Amino acid sequence: xxxxxxxxxxxxxxxxxxxxxxxxxxxxxxxxxxxxxxxxxxxxxxxxxxxxxxxxxxxxxxxxxxxxxxxxxxxxxxxxxxxxxxxxxxxxxxxxxxxxxxxxxxxxx
Amino acid sequence: xxxxxxxxxxxxxxxxxxxxxxxxxxxxxxxxxxxxxxxxxxxxxxxxxxxxxxxxxxxxxxxxxxxxxxxxxxxxxxxxxxxxxxxxxxxxxxxxxxxxxxxxxxxxxxxxxxxxxxxxxxxxxxxxxxxxxxxxxxxxxxxxxxxxxxxxxxxxxxxxxxxxxxxxxxxxxxxxxxxxxxxxxxxxxxxxxxxxxxxxxxxxxxxxxxxxxxxxxxxxxxxxxxxxxxxxxxxxxxxxxxxxxxxxxxxxxxxxxxxxxxxxxxxxxxxxxxxxxxxxxxxxxxxxxxxxxxxxxxxxxxxxxxxxxxxxxxxxxxxxxxxxxxxxxxxxxxxxxxxxxxxxxxxxxxxxxxxxxxxxxxxxxxxxxxxxxxxxxxxxxxxxxxxxxxxxxxxxxxxxxxxxxxxxxxxxxxxxxxxxxxxxxxxxxxxxxxxxxxxxxxxxxxxxxxxxxxxxxxxxxxxxxxxxxxxxxxxxxxxxxxxxxxxxxxxxxxxxxxxxxxxxxxxxxxxxxxxxxxxxxxxxxxxxxxxxxxxxxxxxxxxxxxxxxxxxxxxxxxxxxxxxxx
Numbered sequence: 001x002x003x004x005x006x007x008x009x010x011x012x013x014x015x016x017x018x019x020x021x022x023x024x025x026x027x028x029x030x031x032x033x034x035x036x037x038x039x040x041x042x043x044x045x046x047x048x049x050x051x052x053x054x055x056x057x058x059x060x061x062x063x064x065x066x067x068x069x070x071x072x073x074x075x076x077x078x079x080x081x082x083x084x085x086x087x088x089x090x091x092x093x094x095x096x097x098x099x100x101x102x103x104x105x106x107x108x109x
Numbered sequence: 110x111x112x113x114x115x116x117x118x119x120x121x122x123x124x125x126x127x128x129x130x131x132x133x134x135x136x137x138x139x140x141x142x143x144x145x146x147x148x149x150x151x152x153x154x155x156x157x158x159x160x161x162x163x164x165x166x167x168x169x170x171x172x173x174x175x176x177x178x179x180x181x182x183x184x185x186x187x188x189x190x191x192x193x194x195x196x197x198x199x200x201x202x203x204x205x206x207x208x209x210x211x212x213x214x215x216x217x218x219x220x221x222x223x224x225x226x227x228x229x230x231x232x233x234x235x236x237x238x239x240x241x242x243x244x245x246x247x248x249x250x251x252x253x254x255x256x257x258x259x260x261x262x263x264x265x266x267x268x269x270x271x272x273x274x275x276x277x278x279x280x281x282x283x284x285x286x287x288x289x290x291x292x293x294x295x296x297x298x299x300x301x302x303x304x305x306x307x308x309x310x311x312x313x314x315x316x317x318x319x320x321x322x323x324x325x326x327x328x329x330x331x332x333x334x335x336x337x338x339x340x341x342x343x344x345x346x347x348x349x350x351x352x353x354x355x356x357x358x359x360x361x362x363x364x365x366x367x368x369x370x371x372x373x374x375x376x377x378x379x380x381x382x383x384x385x386x387x388x389x390x391x392x393x394x395x396x397x398x399x400x401x402x403x404x405x406x407x408x409x410x411x412x413x414x415x416x417x418x419x420x421x422x423x424x425x426x427x428x429x430x431x432x433x434x435x436x437x438x439x440x441x442x443x444x445x446x447x448x449x450x451x452x453x454x455x456x457x458x459x460x461x462x463x464x465x466x467x468x469x470x471x472x473x474x475x476x477x478x479x480x481x482x483x484x485x486x487x488x489x490x491x492x493x494x495x496x497x498x499x500x501x502x503x504x505x506x507x508x509x510x511x512x513x514x515x516x517x518x519x520x521x522x523x524x525x526x527x528x529x530x531x532x533x534x535x536x537x538x539x540x541x542x543x544x545x546x547x548x549x550x551x552x553x554x555x556x557x558x559x560x561x562x563x564x565x566x567x568x569x570x571x572x573x574x575x576x577x578x579x580x581x582x583x584x585x586x587x588x589x590x591x592x593x594x595x596x597x598x599x600x601x602x603x604x605x606x607x608x609x610x611x612x613x614x615x616x617x618x619x620x621x622x623x624x625x626x627x628x629x630x631x632x633x634x635x636x637x638x639x640x641x642x643x644x645x646x647x648x649x650x651x652x653x654x655x656x657x658x659x660x661x662x663x664x665x666x667x668x669x670x671x672x673x674x675x
Binding site for chain 1: 660
C-alpha cells in the first residue's frame with residue numbers, strides 16, 4: 001500500500017508532463033500539417049494553372065482550321081469522298097437531334 | 110540575515126507577479142479590443158474566392174471559350190524602391206513606355222495596377238528583377254482558343270471578365286458565379302495555412318448548337334467570296350430546318366475574339382441578325398407560298414409576261430430578260446418580276462401582309478443572341494400606289510438574314526416556323542443540366558401540301574433553266590432562291606446604281622433537308638446577281654458540309670465502297 005502511494009506521485013507527475021508535452025506535440029504537428037496543406041494547395045493551384053495553359057494550347061492545336069491547313073498526307077484533314085461511301089443498315093436518320101453532351105465529361109480542367 | 114534576504118526575495122517575487130498580472134490585465138482586459146484587432150490584421154488575411162466563367166463548347170464538346178490563370182502586376186507606391194534603371198527594365202518587359210509607368214504610380218496609396226494578365230514567362234522575368242514594392246495577383250483570363258472562329262456568336266469579355274458581346278453577354282448570368290471572401294490564417298512570415306475551402310467558384314458551362322467544322326467551312330468560303338468579289342461585307346447562316354439549331358453563323362469582316370476589345374464596330378457587327386436589307390427575289394417565297402395556300406394559283410397556272418414589264422401605281426417594273434408565257438413554277442424558277450407582281454396582285458395587299466407576318470417578316474425571330482432587329486414591313490394602309498408591285502419583288506420591305514433563313518426553313522420542314530437558336534444546353538460544373546432549349550411555340554404557317562409543292566418549285570431554281578444552277582450540288586437536289594437587290598444610297602436616299610446585295614437561300618437535300626442556309630454578299634464588284642455571286646458559295650459550303658455530315662448521295666454513283674454503319 002505504501003509502495004503504491006510512493007509510486008503514484010511520480011507516475012502522476014510523469015503522466016502530467018507526458019500529457020502536456022503530448023498536447024504541445026499534437027498541436028505543433030497539427031500546425032505543421034496545416035502548413036503542409038497550405039503548401040500543397042499552392043502547388044495544386046500552380047499545377048492547375050499549368051494544366052489550364054496546356055489544355056488551352058492543346059485545344060488550339062486541335063482546332064479544325066489548323067488540322068485543315070496541315071498537308072493532307074500528314075495529319076491534315078480530308079473530307080470523305082461521298083462517291084466512295086456506301087450507307088447500309090437502318091434508314092438514314094433524316095430528322096435532326098438536339099445538340100447535347102450528356103455522355104461527355106464537361107468538367108473544366 | 111538570511112531571513113531578511115528571504116523577505117526581500119519573496120517581496121520581489123510577489124511584486125514581479127503583481128507587475129506581470131497588471132500587464133496581463135492591461136493586455137487582456139483594458140487594451141483587449143485594440144490588440145485583438147491588431148492581431149487579427151496580422152494573422153488573418155481576407156482573400157476573394159475567384160470566379161471562373163463557365164466553358165463554352167460547340168455541339169460536339171470542342172472548347173470555344175475557356176479560362177487561363179495569369180498573373181497581374183501591381184505596385185505598392187509607398188513600398189516601391191525602384192530606380193530609373195529598374196523602371197526602364199520593367200517597361201521593356203511589360204511593353205510600356207517608362208514615363209507611362211511612372212505616370213501611373215501616385216505619390217501615396219498602397220495599390221495601383223501596372224499591367225494586367227501577363228504571360229507567365231513575362232511574369233517570371235519581372236519577378237527576377239526583384240523590385241521591392243511590386244507584387245502579383247492571380248486573375249482569370251478568358252481565352253478563345255479558336256481565335257476568329259465564330260467570333261460573332263461567342264462574343265467576348267472585358268479586362269475584368271465583364272461580358273460585352275455574343276453568348277458571353279446574353280448568357281452572362283449562367284456563365285458567372287457568385288464569388289465571396291474567405292479568411293485565411295497566416296503566420297508572422299506571411300505563410301498561409303490551409304483554409305480547407307475551395308478558392309474557385311465556377312459558372313455553368315454552355316453547349317452551343319454550332320459545329321466547329323461547319324463553322325470553319327462557312328467562314329473559309331465567305332473569305333474566298335469576299336476576296337473574289339471585293340465585297341464590303343458578307344454573311345452566312347447554316348441551320349437545321351427542323352429544330353432551328355444554328356449550325357454555323359458567320360459574318361465578314363470578323364475579328365479575333367481574343368482581341369475583341371480593340372476592334373471597330375464595323376467588324377463587331379453581327380450582320381446576320383442586326384442588319385436589314387431588301388430581300389429582292391428571295392421574298393417571292395411569301396407571294397408564291399401565299400398564292401398556293403390560298404389556291405389562287407397552281408404550279409402550272411399561266412402568266413403572260415411577254416411584255417417584259419408591268420405598270421403598278423404609275424411605275425413600270427421590268428424583267429431582266431424577256432419571257433413569253435410562263436407557268437407559275439417558271440415564274441419562280443426564272444425569277445420573273447412581272448410574273449411575281451401578277452401573282453401579288455392576285456393575292457392582294459392584305460394577304461401579302463398576312464403571309465409576310467406568318468413567315469416572320471417584321472418580327473424578331475427570338476434568336477438567343479444580343480442585338481437582333483425586327484426589320485419591317487408596313488401595314489397595308491400605309492402602302493403607296495407602287496408598294497404592291499415593289500413588295501411583290503422584295504422591295505419596300507426590310508429583313509434580316511436570319512429571318513429569311515427561317516422563312517425558307519418553313520418550306521424545308523413542311524410548313525413549321527421554328528425559332529433559331531445557338532444555345533442547346535446549360536450544364537452545371539458538376540454536370541447537371543441546368544437548362545435545355547425547348548421550343549414550345551412552334552407554329553404551322555402553311556399546310557404541308559403547300560410546303561411540298563413550293564419545295565418542288567424551289568428545286569427547279571437550281572436546275573437547268575433556273576437562276577441558280579450554280580448552287581446545285583453533285584449527288585443531291587438543292588431547293589432555293591436567288592436574290593439581287595439594290596441598296597439604298599445613304600447620300601441620295603435613293604436606290605444605288607452600283608451597290609447591290611446578292612443572296613441565295615436554300616436547303617439540301619431538297620426532299621429530306623439536313624441543312625438550310627443563306628449566303629449574302631454585300632456590294633460585290635464585277636457581278637451583282639445572286640445566282641453568280643452567292644449561289645456558288647452555297648454550293649461550295651454544302652458540298653463539303655454534306656460530306657462532313659455523311660449525308661448519302663441520292664444518285665447512287667458510288668463505285669468503291671467504304672461502309673458506314675448507322
